[in-house]
Amino acid sequence: MFTGQLQREFKLLLRSREELANPLIFLFLALTLFALGGGGSPELLSAFAPAIIWVLVLLANLLALEGMFRRDFDDGSLEMLVLLAEPLFLPLLAKIFMHWLYSGLAMTLLAPLAALILFLPAEVVPTLLLTLLVGTPALSLIGAIGAALTVSLRKGGVLLALLVLPLYVPVLIFGAGAVSEQMAGISNMAQIYWLLVISMIALTVAPFLVAAALRISLEQ
Amino acid sequence: MNLKTLWHRLGSPRWLYQMSGPWIAVLGWLAALLLVTGCIWGLAFAPADYQQGNSFRIIYIHVPTAIVSQSVYMMLGAAGLVLLVWRMKVADMVLATAVPFGMSMTALALFTGAVWGKPTWGTWWVWDARTTSMLVLLFLYFGLYALRQAIPRAETAGRACAVLALLGTINIPIIKYSVDWWLTLHQPATFKITEAPSMPPEMYLPLLVNVLGMYCLFGAVVLAGLRLEILRRERDTQWVRQLVEARA
Numbered sequence: 123m124f125t126g127q128l129q130r131e132f133k134l135l136l137r138s139r140e141e142l143a144n145p146l147i148f149l150f151l152a153l154t155l156f157a158l159g160g161g162g163s164p165e166l167l168s169a170f171a172p173a174i175i176w177v178l179v180l181l182a183n184l185l186a187l188e189g190m191f192r193r194d195f196d197d198g199s200l201e202m203l204v205l206l207a208e209p210l211f212l213p214l215l216a217k218i219f220m221h222w223l224y225s226g227l228a229m230t231l232l233a234p235l236a237a238l239i240l241f242l243p244a245e246v247v248p249t250l251l252l253t254l255l256v257g258t259p260a261l262s263l264i265g266a267i268g269a270a271l272t273v274s275l276r277k278g279g280v281l282l283a284l285l286v287l288p289l290y291v292p293v294l295i296f297g298a299g300a301v302s303e304q305m306a307g308i309s310n311m312a313q314i315y316w317l318l319v320i321s322m323i324a325l326t327v328a329p330f331l332v333a334a335a336l337r338i339s340l341e342q
Numbered sequence: 343m344n345l346k347t348l349w350h351r352l353g354s355p356r357w358l359y360q361m362s363g364p365w366i367a368v369l370g371w372l373a374a375l376l377l378v379t380g381c382i383w384g385l386a387f388a389p390a391d392y393q394q395g396n397s398f399r400i401i402y403i404h405v406p407t408a409i410v411s412q413s414v415y416m417m418l419g420a421a422g423l424v425l426l427v428w429r430m431k432v433a434d435m436v437l438a439t440a441v442p443f444g445m446s447m448t449a450l451a452l453f454t455g456a457v458w459g460k461p462t463w464g465t466w467w468v469w470d471a472r473t474t475s476m477l478v479l480l481f482l483y484f485g486l487y488a489l490r491q492a493i494p495r496a497e498t499a500g501r502a503c504a505v506l507a508l509l510g511t512i513n514i515p516i517i518k519y520s521v522d523w524w525l526t527l528h529q530p531a532t533f534k535i536t537e538a539p540s541m542p543p544e545m546y547l548p549l550l551v552n553v554l555g556m557y558c559l560f561g562a563v564v565l566a567g568l569r570l571e572i573l574r575r576e577r578d579t580q581w582v583r584q585l586v587e588a589r590a
Contacts, residue, residue, distance in 0.1 A: 267509055271502050275492050284488055285506060288481040289513050292520035320516060327512060331505055334426065338501045 123208050127216035134193075135224060141189055145182035145225050146232065152178050153239050164241040171240035172250070172301035178236075179229050179254065180290050183261045184283055186225040190217065190269040191336070200273075201340055210336070211329035218266045218329070226258025242301075249304040253297045253317060260321040263328035264289050270335035292320055353430050355572045356581050362565045369562040376555030384548035391545075397461040400454050402549055406556035408451035408476065414444035414560065415479060418486070419511025422504035432568070434500035435575070437507065438490065439567030443560060445483040452476055475521045482510045496575070 135142055156174050160167050167174075194200040203213055233254055237247050268286035272278035300313035351357045384402035391398035418440055425433035455473060456466045467473065486503050493499035541549075576582050 264509075264513075267505070271489065271505060272492075278492070281485075281488055281492050284481065285485045288478050288485065288517075289509065291478050292513070292516045295520040316520070323512070323516075327509075331509060335502065335505050338498055338505065341495070341498050341501075 123212045124216050127213035128220065131217060131220040135220065141186075142224055145186045146228060148185055149178050149182045149229060149232065149236065152181070153236055157239055168241040168243065168305075171237065171242040172246075172298040172305070174240060175233060175236050175242075175250065176253075176294055176298040176301075179226075179258065180261065180287070180294060182229060183225045183258070183265060184286060186221060187265045187269045187282060187286065188279060190221050190266060191273040195273045195339075200336065204336060204340055210333040214266070214332050214336075215329050218262050218332070221266070222259055222262040226254070226262055230254040230258065243305065246301060246304050249310065250301050253300045253314060256314060256321055257293045257297045257317040260293050260317070260324040261290060263321070263324035266332045267328055267335055270332045270339060272339075273336070274339040293317065296320070352432055353428075355431060355435075355576050356579075358432060359569055359572045362569055366562050366565045366569070369558045369565065373555050373558035373562055376551050376558060380548045380550075380552035380555055384552065388545050388548055389542075394462055397458065400458045402552050404451060404454040404458055405549060406553045407447045407454065409553055410556045410560055411444055411447035411451055411476075411479065413557070414440055414447065415482065415507075415514065416511065418444070418507040422507035422511075425501060425504040426508070431575070434497070434504070435568050435571040436564060437500060437503055439571055440560075440564050441483060441486050441490070441503075443563050443567075445480065445487060447556075447560075448476060448480045448483055452480065471521045475518050478517050478521070479514070482514075486510075 153174070157167060160170070191200055194203070204210060230251055233250055234247055236242075237244075237250060242250065265286050268282050268289075271285065272282045275281065296313040296316045300310040300317070303310040303313065381402060385399055388399070390396050418437060421433040421436045421440070424430050425437065452473070455476070459468065460466055486506055489506055490499045490503050493502055573582060
């Protein structure tokens with residue numbers, strides 16, 4: 123069930139390249155704008171780099187969330203999925219995993235480039251990658267609940283941001299905080315453990331809440 | 343009446359409508375009495391703070407609103423769980439009526455905090471742990487309110503809000519911890535259940551009175567909203583029609 127859904131999502135994703143590229147294009151455009159707006163000063167940019175990168179990852183993640191269930195909802199395959207006798211959380215987990223692959227993981231892989239643009243010191247980059255790697259799963263999992271709640275609404279965009287962004291606050295604080303502490307030379311393992319904890323809790327709770335939210339959204 | 347029958351009765355909007363009338367009166371008058379007593383006592387008779395002078399007196403509004411706004415969100419989470427598990431209509435109505443109250447209490451707590459911050463900290467706003475977590479709480483309330491407005495069907499809106507309230511309740515402790523991570527400018531909590539307050543009794547007793555008054559006000563407002571909600575949703579039933587005809 124899980125692998126079947128994963129294969130389907132993967133094929134769909136490969137065939138809609140613009141959707142695949144959207145969050146990444148957004149990330150780099152916004153990074154460039156920050157660099158331009160900041161006057162290109164290396165000190166300023168590197169001081170704010172952890173915050174800028176993490177906030178942009180959050181927003182790019184949000185951008186990709188909208189499409190998470192949209193097409194399946196429009197063509198009715200989401201309804202078929204919900205009506206199946208199989209437990210719903212398995213295919214949902216596959217969908218969330220897919221979302222994480224092309225938003226969270228892709229951004230983690232591109233983060234060194236972003237660090238370069240913002241003059242983040244090279245010795246901090248491994249920490250940045252680590253925080254992104256353990257923090258972004260929580261974003262996809264929590265965001266999926268918001269996406270499931272708003273999938274049936276035509277103008278769900280701003281609402282989705284309002285629902286999801288406050289819940290992203292801890293991930294942002296620990297993620298950007300860990301990188302900043304590394305730059306200041308302070309131990310940051312606690313923040314990284316916290317990110318792991320949040321991702322683990324989200325992994326346990328979110329699939330069931332997403333399933334409940336989808337059932338509710340499909341009622342109307 | 344034992345607890346089990348009370349639980350079943352709570353599922354009946356008609357019973358709740360009849361019971362809530364006297365309760366609103368009791369809670370409303372109690373709230374008025376306590377809040378007026380607490381405010382006069384706190385504003386006029388409590389001694390001035392040795393450091394902050396008279397400006398500390400805003401505590402008598404600030405702390406009750408802040409405490410109640412957090413309690414209301416916890417109650418929303420509980421109501422959401424009841425709605426999702428037992429499909430109790432009353433839980434949905436509580437969810438609908440308590441959100442605006444909690445939202446305004448949070449906004450009031452933030453506002454009074456800003457007013458208090460100006461003379462004592464020298465600034466209207468600081469990004470410290472407690473103010474930030476209250477701000478996030480306000481956004482969570484906004485989200486609940488906006489989600490209900492956005493979904494046209496009332497039943498669906500209620501259950502969607504229940505999921506969101508539940509998620510928020512799980513997340514609030516994490517938000518609190520994460521935000522506490524920053525070194526904080528705010529004083530620690532005024533009341534802790536486990537410790538005696540650090541203020542003298544003549545200062546904290548009026549505060550206690552106001553906190554109780556605020557809870558009574560919350561009860562009265564939610565019950566009053568609940569009655570309206572019951573009438574609106576049950577308007578096609580026999581007993582509501584008879585009620586309207588009897589009034590007319």
